[in-house]
Amino acid sequence: MAFDHRKYVAFKPVAKKDRRWPDQVIEKAPTWCAVDLRDGNQSLIKPMSVAQKQRLFDLLVKLGFKEIEIGFPAASQPDFDFCRKLIEENRIPDDVKIQVLTQARPELIERTYEALEGAKQAIVHVYNSTSTVQREQVFGLDRAGIREIAVNGATLVKEIAARYPDTDWTFQYSPESFTGTELDFAAEVIDAVTEVWRPDQGQPVIINLPATVEMSTPNVFADQVEWICENIRYREHISISLHTHNDRGCAVAAAELGVMAGADRIEGTLMGNGERTGNMDLVTMAMNLYSQGIDPTLDLSGMAEITEVVEACTEISTHPRHPYAGELVFTAFSGSHQDAIRKCLARRKEGDAWNVAYLPIDPFDVGRRYEEVVRINSQSGKGGVAYVLERDYDITLPRWLQIEFSKVVQKEAETNGGEIDSHTIHRLFEDRYLKVHEDWSLRSYDLHRDEEGVRAEVVVGSDTSPVTFEGCGLGAVEAVSDGLAKRFGVTVAVEAYDEFALGEGTNANALACIRLTANGQHCSAAALAEDTTSATLQALFSAVAQAVGTDMPAAKAPEAAEAV
Ligand SMILES: CC(=O)SCCNC(=O)CCNC(=O)[C@H](O)C(C)(C)COP(=O)(O)OP(=O)(O)OC[C@H]1O[C@@H](n2cnc3c(N)ncnc32)[C@H](O)[C@@H]1OP(=O)(O)O
């Protein structure tokens, strides 16, 4: 059997009984470093052109990144040229540090510094793999041999930097494949490197702990980070950075727990592009902080621009469910979600803390419109349909009509199988409830109230054959119903009716909705008019028309009607 779990060996947890990170709470944003232009770029089918790199670099600067890994200049001419272009064309803001990656190999380190000549400040990031698998199978070296590569690399980084005293240098070292490295050995190599660099003597140093391959649950990674923070020399002079990958789908969680475990700095890419399943997604992690009321120190309000630039540069489209950025992440199709969102938004007052069911953040903050929040398909319910009519057409439906109309929409959704847009919902409402048949159109009414009640005189019908009738009752609806019975023999029993004043921007001022039985048949209708009485009477006639058919029943002669 090819699919055989016995092929795999479980990752051993860290034997750490004194872990403190589970009780920590993240209260401020870490230092961010975007590695889109290096780790992100090295994973693309078609690496970015210089123009694409420039576009992405400009975006990263605009978002507020102060540390940006721009490439691996010793690896390829385009990476080298891009680095030169940024420096020579003075495109790096004074408060931004560029970072470049190099293997711990002399010729590559030399070439890296050539690329950086003239930079005001830069981070030189040198790495070699320390994991058991790479030691044994890739390098064929023991621990001492691997440590020597790191020390030689660190020594050369320091020596060559001294040739360029006008640049403000930060040194960064990564024990690549840290997650597959024994902790004591990782600490041993880190100490050997920092013994060369001496952060305690003023040299800025970053030690980056990469989950080059994510191998365990994030809690194990947090244990590893905490252990390193507790066991390396010069910890207080070092910035501990994390660089997680997403092989198990937990890169963001691992980075978050890693910060709780003591890390100061996080590397990642926008939208998580990167090797295999990607790097840690900076957008998600920063927005997670934002949603907890913590300033992420990045401005991610222009999410549409972010996704557009990332897509253009990586040629990878954004998943519609991508946290915070996907097209559908603020949209509810399902009925109970829509109902809850509608109720929460309606109760929300300006200045309230955000507390809306199903929406972890206010979509508006990332440039999304409330229009997208509720969309209708066959999974939707009355709340969603009512929300769309209210939001887009200022039509408020009474609860009984919401229930009834949502069945009309549901049927349409089941028939067409997909989404029903707002325009179609409105058309369905018009067709089903607002249609006025000529014979039953209200032409005029006159209501007279005295101590006996209301006396109504109503004219309905077309220009050419208007019909006038009269009736009386306790209110207008009862009086007109009385008239309908006398003149047309239609017995009306009103079960529910509601009137609403409409907001500005509509032609009509009032909406009335009515449900009744006419000659024993259940019907409902609505009407828009300039005043509430006209709307109510028209709704009554439209409902009656449904019961008796669009052909007006023969009117009784006024004398016969009097006799009824
Ligand atoms: C986890 C990460 O993402 S690390 C970053 C990885 N990114 C990249 O590799 C993208 C850019 N890299 C490249 O373009 C190329 O690898 C280059 C130009 C840097 C080097 O190219 P080459 O020397 O032709 O080939 P290659 O990368 O296969 O070299 C591997 C050799 O370097 C050694 N090596 C690999 N990594 C390191 C390192 N970090 N430090 C020291 N030596 C290293 C290997 O053991 C191997 O040695 P061998 O030739 O004695 O067997």
Ligand SMILES: CC(C)C(=O)C(=O)O
């Ligand atoms: C070079 C290091 C930081 C890296 O990219 C990784 O390990 O994934």
